[in-house]
Amino acid sequence: MKEIIPSRSLIELRSLTKSFKGKQVISQFNLKIKNGQFLAILGPSGCGKSTILRLIAGLEIADQGRIFLDGQDITTVPPSKRNVNIVFQNYALFPHMSVFENIAFGLKIKKQSSSVVSEKVENILEIMQIQKLKNRYPNKLSGGQQQRVAIARAMINQPKALLLDESLSALDYSLKKKMQKELKRLQRQSGITFIYVTHNQEEAFSMSDRILIMKEGRLEQYASPEEIYKNPKNLFVAKFVGEINILDATVVYRIEEKKARVNCEGLYYDISTKFPTYQGQKLKILLRPEDLKIKKIKKIKFENKQLIGFIRERIYKGMIVDTEIEIKNGKRIKVSEISSQLKGERNYLLNQKIEIKWKENSEIIFFDES
Numbered sequence: 001m002k003e004i005i006p007s008r009s010l011i012e013l014r015s016l017t018k019s020f021k022g023k024q025v026i027s028q029f030n031l032k033i034k035n036g037q038f039l040a041i042l043g044p045s046g047c048g049k050s051t052i053l054r055l056i057a058g059l060e061i062a063d064q065g066r067i068f069l070d071g072q073d074i075t076t077v078p079p080s081k082r083n084v085n086i087v088f089q090n091y092a093l094f095p096h097m098s099v100f101e102n103i104a105f106g107l108k109i110k111k112q113s114s115s116v117v118s119e120k121v122e123n124i125l126e127i128m129q130i131q132k133l134k135n136r137y138p139n140k141l142s143g144g145q146q147q148r149v150a151i152a153r154a155m156i157n158q159p160k161a162l163l164l165d166e167s168l169s170a171l172d173y174s175l176k177k178k179m180q181k182e183l184k185r186l187q188r189q190s191g192i193t194f195i196y197v198t199h200n201q202e203e204a205f206s207m208s209d210r211i212l213i214m215k216e217g218r219l220e221q222y223a224s225p226e227e228i229y230k231n232p233k234n235l236f237v238a239k240f241v242g243e244i245n246i247l248d249a250t251v252v253y254r255i256e257e258k259k260a261r262v263n264c265e266g267l268y269y270d271i272s273t274k275f276p277t278y279q280g281q282k283l284k285i286l287l288r289p290e291d292l293k294i295k296k297i298k299k300i301k302f303e304n305k306q307l308i309g310f311i312r313e314r315i316y317k318g319m320i321v322d323t324e325i326e327i328k329n330g331k332r333i334k335v336s337e338i339s340s341q342l343k344g345e346r347n348y349l350l351n352q353k354i355e356i357k358w359k360e361n362s363e364i365i366f367f368d369e370s
């Protein structure tokens, strides 16, 4: 197994469309996936994530559009000839076969000699750290062990891409965390492109080089985890990844084309935008809880970015302190602060009047589309 440097497109989806019973679930879907990447497909339930995976695997056939693997048009190629493998949520191991036989299955189908089968299976057993389980049957394996066997079985033929459909969702929290790390390691070691479907954003962020956000059969954003978090393309993406406070603002007047004074929840201040603004324009100003701080009120200054509110909840979570503040219009704002950085500022009282401040340029600003 060697390290592959991501470069060319391994998989390309061109204008894919798919309907079930007259309902379009994938619409004009375009995507290029580079070789050797770990890609997560993230989106709410029913948005079409598994359908995309099944289309790539050949388990569903697109109504329109084309699929390319390594430059070859595989749109109508049967699943067994595609050189991609899929691992399902329920692992689907053969119950009457031992771990060794389950993993060896793909090689035996290809009529490989028993010495080659044995060598390759032993190798992958070692990589997956399941050598001791090789003679066990699936009903004598834990969820995590079954998962490893399923992945080993899917990787044995060195597919060009490994497709994982919510493969960790059946595991408990600590095992899931462990397997997330292992999957990442495995992907790096093997150089195989992994496409991982999940509706768990933490999982997507912890493992992937790239994240694809889907909504109702369409691609909303496709970028690095950092880019998606810091520069979400729209309100849907911003709300879907991590917690966020959404403030309403109106442009009071335009200072420059992309600079304006706004009234944001009763607070007047100046913002820079990526788009031209006009007087009276409605905006949404988004702030991540970790970019906010609460302070005792000293002086109310017009030019300061300060919102005034009352502490309604304060929860110590060890490393983080979460505070919920009710502002003038009843809206609740969430602030997450690192406890070790709070020093003398820990002793706020419930219902205490405080101010909320935030870092320069930490706002994400959108048009108000509502």
Ligand SMILES: Nc1ncnc2c1ncn2[C@@H]1O[C@H](COP(=O)(O)OP(=O)(O)OP(=O)(O)O)[C@@H](O)[C@H]1O
Pocket: 020, 021, 025, 043, 044, 045, 046, 047, 048, 049, 050, 051, 052, 199
């Ligand atoms: N074989 C099928 N026949 C009919 N409808 C289907 C079929 N497969 C998927 N669908 C429908 O297509 C839509 C997309 O399903 P899909 O499984 O791709 O979504 P998903 O994003 O993976 O959802 P989840 O996160 O809940 O697994 C859903 O409305 C689903 O009910």
